[in-house]
Amino acid sequence: MMSLLTEGLANALQWQVLLVIIIGLLIGISIGSLPGLTSTMGVALILPVTFGMEAVSGILLLVGVYFGSVYGGSLTAILINTPGTPASAATALDGFALAKRGLANKALTVSTIASTIGGLLSVIVLILVAPQLANFALKFSAPESFALALFGLSIVSSISGKSMSKGLIAGLIGLLIATIGLDPIGGFPRFTFDSMDLMTGVNFIPVMIGLFAASEAFHSMENLFSSRQVAMKVEKIKLKWQEFKMLIGTMLRSSGIGTFIGMIPGAGADISAFVAYNEAKRFSKNKEEFGKGALKGVAAPEAANNSVTGGAMIPLLTLGIPGDAVTAVLLGALMVQGLQPGPMLFETNGPIVYTLFVGMLLANVFMLFIGLAGIRLFTKVLLIPKAVLIPMIIVLCVVGSYSLGNNYFDVVVMFVAGVIGYFLKKFEFPASPIILGLILGPMMESNFRRSLVMSEGDISIFFTRPITVVLLTIAIITLFTPIFKAVLQNKRNGKGELL
């Protein structure tokens, strides 16, 4: 592993690569600090730019955008009490309270340091854990892969938001769209309506750009006339070493929480931030300080939401299972570059994987410097009016989906997905399950059918292999736990409503 790491270090320490990481971070921080533009949208918008790039540079550009946007979301959370991304909602609680007292500078410094520590620790865990997990997953055959895909899909119930049935329907629609095109075993064209373009199936990248970026643009158009500008006084009060020492424990604990939650598919940065905030409050001696401007209340969610980044990479790279929408986009980016995420990735593309690891470490270090040096410059992004941003986002969606394969059909797919995405949101359907279904559908179906061919049609193949049984059990538990919880809660509220 050491030799691979040094090789990765040598590959990453080229000026082009370093530049790409920095550009990615700058774009990410700008996007993240714009309320309404999430990490997912940022990564989806920048994704097409990477098609023409080398694998390492392209992926690291996206990694930079991803890391930067998670961090950037906290800037506006602290300065104007508007979390740029849902992940920084917890940061706003104490961050804005500090800013109101004129201590924005201090809060921003804590957020920067905590983010860096969280990010760094999670990448270190990633480097240590991922290869072992990949090694284990190498033994997987068709039934295990089927169970794994089902497990990946089972997280739909925990990312469904308000209505479980709507989330499940969205996931199933994604699965159904995934069946369009040639059938994976017999090669029979399904649901193609005699269209040549549909023969190869619906590409999930334009769908993703449409669902996450274009539909948001349509939505922003509605809210265009309700935006507001807030001015804030920032005094130059710096963080003292003494104060920093008090925060180290909180940062480390929160990083651990974040990394662990990040590893679980379906639980994302927003959840980890709130869990870490809660834990920091529980461990604190003066709990009443929280909510009124506690530095620990900034450090905890920031360390946690950034440490999710490294944790979320573990199932993505080793098993090929994206834990949330951002990692789903990253999965697409890897596949476009010819890097199929999964256990084989470490065998076939070891040097590239380790270069990515080193790049992620560097991205976190750069974030520290960028953050400490120019944090307040980024808040200037907020001065760009939404009216100007929206047409630019739509144009980027169009060019982006076109450049995927110089195919105008992909642009049409993007637009249709954007319109559908808009109405899904109106009817309170979550969009991420569709992507999950679209990505994992083919993996599930082909491995399901391959298993049955292996066992000559005997269904018991899924109940006699130990790893398959364990994975299927976890999948069932993951799928039904939130449903049971919801039912219990409704009973307690006396509503008696199912799902």
Next chain:
Amino acid sequence: MKIPNIISGVVVIMIAGFFYSLTFQFPETATQDVGPAFMPRVYCGLIVLLGGLLIIQGFRDQSKKEGTERTIGYALATMGFVLLYLILIPYLGFYLSTALFVFALLVFSKVRNKMALISVSLGTPLFIFVVFEKLLKVAIPLGSLFS
């Protein structure tokens, strides 16, 4: 009663039913394989089940009606603009269509500052040209009018 849930339940059931009916054209395969129609049928069946649940929920929901939004017109109009833009690209080419689209959308969102109107509608295609065509070597369609 929550009307949106009932509507969406009916819509997804109709979609699933339509796809289900199409699976009857799929061939049966060897006995070992479940065949190309199996999975789509499972998905459609589950969608119908959950869609039905959604409709029942919609009828049983006792929460008050939410205020109807009139702003949906803005979004629909934006989609109309995009549709027009996508129709224009094959004829006028990407760059000219983009400039027109951005300009139109800015005017629609009540941007009246002349400098902003001109710089953004010309700057956006220029940015695409530099980043995508020059740096990333994407072949941007020029349109039948110019080629």
